[in-house]
Amino acid sequence: MPRISILPLNLRNKIAAGEVVERPSSVVKELIENSIDAGALKIEIDVAKAGRRLIKVSDNGGGMDREDALLAFERYATSKIRDDNDLFHIKTMGFRGEALSSIASVSKVRLFTSIQNETGTCIEIAGGDTKEVKDCMTVGTAIEIKDLFFNTPARRKFLKSDGTENYHIVDTVTRAALSHPMIGFVLRMDGDYALDLPAAVSYRERIVQIFGKEFAEELTETWTEDGVMGIKAFLGNVSHLRNNRNNQFLFINRRPVKDQSITYAVYKAYEGLIPKDKHPVFLLFMEIDPSDVDFNVHPAKREVRFKDKTGVFNFIYQAAKESLNSSMGVTEYRSVGEIMPAYKSYADTPTPRHADTVSEPASLYDAISHIDSIPFLYLGDTLVAIPDKNGLAIIDYHAAHERINYERLLKQSEVNGQESAVRLLFPRQVKLQSSEYRIILNNRKVLSDLGIEAEDFGHGTIVVRSLPDFLKDADVNSLMSDTANFLISDLRYHISDASESIETIDSIKKALAARLACHSSIRGKEVPDGMRIAQLLKDLDTMEDPEHCPHGRPTRIFMPMNELRKMFKK
Ligand SMILES: Nc1ncnc2c1ncn2[C@@H]1O[C@H](COP(=O)(O)OP(=O)(O)OP(=O)(O)O)[C@@H](O)[C@H]1O
Numbered sequence: 001m002p003r004i005s006i007l008p009l010n011l012r013n014k015i016a017a018g019e020v021v022e023r024p025s026s027v028v029k030e031l032i033e034n035s036i037d038a039g040a041l042k043i044e045i046d047v048a049k050a051g052r053r054l055i056k057v058s059d060n061g062g063g064m065d066r067e068d069a070l071l072a073f074e075r076y077a078t079s080k081i082r083d084d085n086d087l088f089h090i091k092t093m094g095f096r097g098e099a100l101s102s103i104a105s106v107s108k109v110r111l112f113t114s115i116q117n118e119t120g121t122c123i124e125i126a127g128g129d130t131k132e133v134k135d136c137m138t139v140g141t142a143i144e145i146k147d148l149f150f151n152t153p154a155r156r157k158f159l160k161s162d163g164t165e166n167y168h169i170v171d172t173v174t175r176a177a178l179s180h181p182m183i184g185f186v187l188r189m190d191g192d193y194a195l196d197l198p199a200a201v202s203y204r205e206r207i208v209q210i211f212g213k214e215f216a217e218e219l220t221e222t223w224t225e226d227g228v229m230g231i232k233a234f235l236g237n238v239s240h241l242r243n244n245r246n247n248q249f250l251f252i253n254r255r256p257v258k259d260q261s262i263t264y265a266v267y268k269a270y271e272g273l274i275p276k277d278k279h280p281v282f283l284l285f286m287e288i289d290p291s292d293v294d295f296n297v298h299p300a301k302r303e304v305r306f307k308d309k310t311g312v313f314n315f316i317y318q319a320a321k322e323s324l325n326s327s328m329g330v331t332e333y334r335s336v337g338e339i340m341p342a343y344k345s346y347a348d349t350p351t352p353r354h355a356d357t358v359s360e361p362a363s364l365y366d367a368i369s370h371i372d373s374i375p376f377l378y379l380g381d382t383l384v385a386i387p388d389k390n391g392l393a394i395i396d397y398h399a400a401h402e403r404i405n406y407e408r409l410l411k412q413s414e415v416n417g418q419e420s421a422v423r424l425l426f427p428r429q430v431k432l433q434s435s436e437y438r439i440i441l442n443n444r445k446v447l448s449d450l451g452i453e454a455e456d457f458g459h460g461t462i463v464v465r466s467l468p469d470f471l472k473d474a475d476v477n478s479l480m481s482d483t484a485n486f487l488i489s490d491l492r493y494h495i496s497d498a499s500e501s502i503e504t505i506d507s508i509k510k511a512l513a514a515r516l517a518c519h520s521s522i523r524g525k526e527v528p529d530g531m532r533i534a535q536l537l538k539d540l541d542t543m544e545d546p547e548h549c550p551h552g553r554p555t556r557i558f559m560p561m562n563e564l565r566k567m568f569k570k
């Protein structure tokens with residue numbers, strides 16, 4: 001009796017589906033890509049219950065006749081390549097001929113399709129088996145996917161909260177829309193419009209539709225090409241920085257991909273211009289001869305392999321560098337070491353006790369009357385050393401400032417954020433990405449407890465009416481986008497509904513407070529002066545936990561004189 005057997009077709013398809021269909025957004029991606037390949041100029045996507053109940057993608061593309069429609073759900077059925085030569089000259093999004101068969105094996109599918117002037121076809125499939133084929137009236141193609149993973153419960157269990165799955169869907173549609181500006185996209189989630197993007201004439205117009213005018217104005221657009229490749233780059237200027245990499249997009253031949261070496265090339269171009277802990281915004285639309293790149297590397301086509309990896313790296317680096325040089329208003333970011341002469345160290349010259357050349361105080365210090373400056377020695381990074389007759393204190397001024405902002409923020413949230421929040425004289429309109437917009441609106445209560453009052457202005461825009469005192473001078477766009485992305489990616493928290501427990505809300509609030517506290521805390525590049533250090537220490541002493549920043553790192557370390565003596569064997 002042989003132990004080896006060939007797996008039945010159904011099981012083979014389910015195994016393939018494991019690679020292609022990871023979650024609802026993978027279905028959305030595959031269906032959109034098919035619509036793009038069919039020459040659609042408008043693609044509408046409807047999802048219900050985060051794609052678990054329904055995903056429907058309708059297009060006005062070329063459609064299929066009945067014979068093709070029936071074949072489309074077979075494994076390895078494709079109209080896009082014919083031989084291995086084609087595999088290395090891919091011009092379409094799809095080519096593996098496995099998306100529809102994979103999707104159909106783990107869901108209930110209805111397809112409506114027709115080619116011009118012909119009676120349309122409707123096909124119903126459940127778990128890979130064709131149930132019904134009949135005539136229908138339709139234009140283009142619509143594919144309805146119901147009850148995803150109904151026959152693979154283990155897979156279903158891997159799905160995350162509705163919020164997370166919705167986030168991935170919005171992200172998928174956003175990426176497809178960015179790389180295909182000439183196609184109109186509509187995304188409805190449980191009946192609400194999440195994206196409504198009419199056909200645009202350029203990448204820039206699409207960027208404005210998605211991210212807003214203000215965001216787009218901060219981007220320098222350049223086109224660079226050599227004989228083999230070209231790149232349309234939109235690089236954020238050096239003051240348009242983020243705390244995460246969420247606003248970085250790379251497309252190769254209009255395909256959204258991830259590529260570490262290209263990302264590295266861009267960071268390399270920004271080197272020396274931005275602080276190490278910040279991330280630039282960029283959108284790169286790269287075109288390369290299909291024979292110089294292999295798209296058949298990853299089942300979901302998220303990665304590529306270049307024939308000449310070094311050539312691509314150098315090309316991207318040069319293109320990014322030139323774009324940054326050409327952008328107006330680029331100011332070199334100087335490292336702490338370079339700006340230090342402005343803050344003469346204690347060792348060189350003792351800081352005067354009443355410095356009269358104090359730089360303008362930051363908001364935290366606005367309300368403070370005169371306080372004696374203390375001598376200190378700047379050690380590098382965000383560390384300063386302060387001598388004392390009892391020993392030596394080493395302070396991480398960034399961590400200390402974070403702790404102070406954090407506790408103040410939480411204290412104010414106990415009185416509902418209103419007390420020390422500042423109402424903005426000119427409320428700020430902020431255009432956000434659809435996923436960011438939804439999360440901000442869903443969490444308005446938590447935000448308002450922390451002093452951020454945000455109102456819905458419709459169409460992906462919110463109006464910020466108040467901010468916590470210490471954030472009143474922050475860049476509101478980047479603050480709101482960072483806050484949204486923090487809720488989405490770091491906390492993986494999405495819907496604050498009434499059933500959410502007080503403890504959960506409380507821990508969200510604390511985590512968010514820590515993030516906001518960090519947002520405006522003194523960074524490495526602005527070395528504070530003796531007066532600010534003195535005030536910082538004074539404030540720190542009034543904190544509940546003066547020893548740690550909100551993330552648990554120490555704010556200060558003290559080396560007693562007798563310990564120091566011991567070290568010197570005295
Ligand atoms: N929306 C659509 N309009 C017209 N034809 C379609 C549409 N969707 C699928 N097809 C046809 O069905 C075929 C099978 O689609 P499927 O997505 O399974 O494979 P593919 O797109 O060729 O390759 P891949 O698996 O890489 O996506 C396609 O090659 C195409 O001919």
Ligand SMILES: [Mg+2]
Pocket residue numbers: 030033034093094095099100
């Ligand atoms: Mg396909």
